[in-house]
Amino acid sequence: MNLNNFQFYLANLRPWLTLLIIAWFLGSIGLGWLVNSIIVIIGIMAIAPVVAFLGLRWWLQRNLVTSQCPVCGFEFMGLNHSNIQCPNCGEHLTVDGGKFTRIAPEGTIDVAAVEVQTQVLSEGDGE
Numbered sequence: 001m002n003l004n005n006f007q008f009y010l011a012n013l014r015p016w017l018t019l020l021i022i023a024w025f026l027g028s029i030g031l032g033w034l035v036n037s038i039i040v041i042i043g044i045m046a047i048a049p050v051v052a053f054l055g056l057r058w059w060l061q062r063n064l065v066t067s068q069c070p071v072c073g074f075e076f077m078g079l080n081h082s083n084i085q086c087p088n089c090g091e092h093l094t095v096d097g098g099k100f101t102r103i104a105p106e107g108t109i110d111v112a113a114v115e116v117q118t119q120v121l122s123e124g125d126g127e
């Protein structure tokens, strides 16, 4: 190791050495608990954003769905098991099984249900 590298190495280490000296000093005057709690707090502060980021990414990977609007074919993202509105055509959609489906069933299904009801009603009237 030549002299330049060594100086560079020292410059990088200096803040940590200072911290170590401060920690040792606080510990030597009976404030070791303070050092410990500061280390714990710093550790939590350092780890919490990473955990939150990883958790959010995991959650998004599970729940974020990119698919096409079944009405107009516009591709966008939505959250799984939620109701959304197509930003392009305004159709109300539900996200299920990794794709978008229309919330309102096809008109024919509604009409068929109404027809069955009328049939039952008219048969009842006939008696």
Ligand SMILES: [Zn+2]
Pocket (backbone or CB within 6 Å): 069, 070, 071, 072, 073, 074, 086, 087, 088, 089, 090, 091
């Ligand atoms: Zn659409």
